[in-house]
Amino acid sequence: MTQPEAFFEPGFAEGRAQLHTRDGGIWELPVPRWSADAGPGDLRLLARCSGATLDVGCGPGRMAAALSGRGVRALGVDVSPSAVAMARSRGATALNRDIFSLGGGRRWQHILLVDGNVGIGGDPVRLLWRCRDLLLPGGTVLVDVAAPGEGLRVTTARLVGAAGAGGWFAWAVLGFDALEVVAAAAGLRVAETWFIEDEQRWQAELVHADAWAAPGRVA
Template sequence: MTQPEAFFEPGFAEGGAELHLRDGGVWQLPVPRWSADAGPGDQRLLVRCSGATLDVGCGPGRMAAALSDRGVRALGVDVSPSAVAMARSRGANALIRDIFSLGGGRRWQHILLVDGNVGIGGDPVRLLWLCRDLLLPGGNVLVDVAPPGTGLQVTTARLVGAGGAGGWFAWAVLGFDALEVVAAAAGLRVADAWFVEDEQRWQAELVAADTWPAPRRAA
């Protein structure tokens, strides 16, 4: 059985792949786009990165490589040895790491959670809280999220590709409509948000919140 770490093993995702949710939902994964150079939708995020950038779940490293080519210091982290090897082969600086194992300290100006990686670990609030703690003052978290109407789905998922089906792992799908609430729970706020029509991608910039939202009164 293929595990998430082996997703980028040669042959596993040839012709594309799908993310199967435990409740029966299926998400098509744009593997060719992930393996190509940074595209137009990626540029909307990359232009907001001017300093030290952490690319979480970097995969084959298109984002970290693009930043390095621009002279921006970037580090990609991924649990997949194959993905990290691919990232390094294209000139990106990348490490085999679980984001939750990284040490603390505010040392990143920007953190990327692209391609739905805000779902890593099945708890977006926990992940975004960690990102907030890793940001330098004035930094931002840049995310891709699912379309409006998706809400927040906390589930388990597995990858299905030409090489077989993987084992189940904790995952979450965060929709554009739920982003503001989830970000607030992690001490962040939505500073800007936009839609990339050509690639059908919903993206946002999150920054540290100055205040906590007031609790809602019961009806």
């Protein structure tokens, strides 16, 4: 999920944390998994990363660190200074930046949107369009999405943890069933999908679509 700056401060990073949405949804957040080393579901995604990889909303940096450990050039970006510090402490290269302020043009072979980060900013079409613009020819976007039946829900959310409740921020839930139409609106197509049963994670690989259309918003 997208995190405000306080997310990885003491209190949020320890114990139970939830994401509460304005429409009444409550999502349990697996903070211990995010803070641990890359697990089986992560490794399935990372096995597809053969070149320079951008990890968007990298959190404590488990994905970028795992790639660096394999000799793959990886950069994590996150809006949380605490998360970036944690990522760097485990050996990852990370910047305190959001993807829309990141320069460098089309230099990435792969872009990661894990842990629900496709919801960053509350507009998955805009986010995926930005990712597409940063990809090298033949590049891929690797995503975690919500379960089938969730569709696309654009809302606002806040984090609730041991330290209390954070402020509201724009957020979206993108379900497996809505991925194809959202990807198409961003000039991408779904190349492959799979399900990690042990972790209850739906994942996909997106590639450049054959037809290039103007970016739009899916309601």
